[in-house]
Amino acid sequence: MAAMTAGAELWQALCAAREAAEAPAKAASEEENSGAKSGAAPGPAPGPAPDAEGLLAKTQSCLDKDPENASSYQDEESGASVLMVASQLGLIEVVKTLLERGAPWNALDRKGRCAGEYALEAGHQAVVDLLVDHGVRAEMLLGAIEKRKLERGPMAANEDYLKSNVEYTSDEQKLMDPNGDAVMMEWERPLMQLHAQVICQRGALTAGESSEQTPTGDVLNVGFGMGIVDSYIQEHKPRRHVIIEAHPQVYKRMLDDGWDKKPGVEIVFGRWQDRVASIGQFDGIFFDTYGEYYADLKAFQDNLPRLLRPSGVYSFFNGLCPRNIFFHGVCCQVVQLQLDHMGIEASFQPCELEADANADDTWQGVKRRYWWNDTYYLPICVMRPTTAATDA
Numbered sequence: 001m002a003a004m005t006a007g008a009e010l011w012q013a014l015c016a017a018r019e020a021a022e023a024p025a026k027a028a029s030e031e032e033n034s035g036a037k038s039g040a041a042p043g044p045a046p047g048p049a050p051d052a053e054g055l056l057a058k059t060q061s062c063l064d065k066d067p068e069n070a071s072s073y074q075d076e077e078s079g080a081s082v083l084m085v086a087s088q089l090g091l092i093e094v095v096k097t098l099l100e101r102g103a104p105w106n107a108l109d110r111k112g113r114c115a116g117e118y119a120l121e122a123g124h125q126a127v128v129d130l131l132v133d134h135g136v137r138a139e140m141l142l143g144a145i146e147k148r149k150l151e152r153g154p155m156a157a158n159e160d161y162l163k164s165n166v167e168y169t170s171d172e173q174k175l176m177d178p179n180g181d182a183v184m185m186e187w188e189r190p191l192m193q194l195h196a197q198v199i200c201q202r203g204a205l206t207a208g209e210s211s212e213q214t215p216t217g218d219v220l221n222v223g224f225g226m227g228i229v230d231s232y233i234q235e236h237k238p239r240r241h242v243i244i245e246a247h248p249q250v251y252k253r254m255l256d257d258g259w260d261k262k263p264g265v266e267i268v269f270g271r272w273q274d275r276v277a278s279i280g281q282f283d284g285i286f287f288d289t290y291g292e293y294y295a296d297l298k299a300f301q302d303n304l305p306r307l308l309r310p311s312g313v314y315s316f317f318n319g320l321c322p323r324n325i326f327f328h329g330v331c332c333q334v335v336q337l338q339l340d341h342m343g344i345e346a347s348f349q350p351c352e353l354e355a356d357a358n359a360d361d362t363w364q365g366v367k368r369r370y371w372w373n374d375t376y377y378l379p380i381c382v383m384r385p386t387t388a389a390t391d392a
């Protein structure tokens, strides 16, 4: 018989602890299902708490035997890793040790769940925080997140997209690219309203006027799409309302709809990459493009110290890893740290979405869905008063 690997040995020890902890709850629910017990009995007692010290010692000895195999072991059938089971059991020292010895924090099981989600579901907040911290440091170090496409626009690269034919659907619910992917969708309207509010209301204050007074300060929006955010920005009557748009058909639509004649509006036709150097400074900025990578969002953000006035507000469509709430949290923290280095304080306001965001009907006719969650974390990023460059 082949000898058991160090990883399999550790896996078995952790799973045995998990089974022991779950056994009484399972037995109680089986009894309940068989009708053997009435509702009068107290709830199931939890099983024995895992032997944290014993499991830590086991982890260390397995890691000493074969560090690589023991730290990264994943069960063949479920895909669950030793880090996932330790996270689910709340064994913080074991989790710490595994991470220090190279366990991949972002491995996925066969259902696409990572260690952070195991900890989150089991309610072990300290383990969740540890995994987020580790993930943020790893992402910052490796720049791994840079290579991820922003979820909106999973296939088309930006320059290819800009040369392609786009189409506004006849019901005005979507703007589609030729691959059947949605560039923009109507379900985002309430979010766009909030984004406009955040960048305009704060913008009014930075322009040195009270919030009841008009106009709002100077506002920049990158990416017109269906013009939803721009329509809401208009309601705030900005003094200057600059819109950068690079797609020729979207630009034509803007002209057809008379956007060039709206109060304060200046349309800048071209890629933001070629245009942001010479458009002045703003009190509010929103960024929402298509077919770009996280590296592009970051490159845009590198311009903020020059573009955003002191106390000005920046926001962006937050489609960072929306498929996995734990990775989403890590991405938000990475952005927060990157902006912090530029003197910008970022927070994420949870907003509950309306039912149509995730309704099957909404996504009919869209090849690749780009949103899955009930909560949207709206970025509110404020330039600290002393750090931004001032108007020349």
Ligand SMILES: C[S@@+](CC[C@H](N)C(=O)[O-])C[C@H]1O[C@@H](n2cnc3c(N)ncnc32)[C@H](O)[C@@H]1O
Binding pocket: 152, 158, 183, 184, 192, 222, 223, 224, 225, 226, 227, 228, 229, 230, 244, 245, 246, 247, 250, 270, 271, 272, 273, 288, 289, 290, 291
């Ligand atoms: C998701 S839509 C914006 C939706 C918009 N927020 C709204 O409320 O309707 C993205 C827009 O960004 C434009 N875009 C894509 N890449 C761009 C770039 N590099 N520079 C400027 N605009 C770009 C697209 O043509 C598209 O109109």
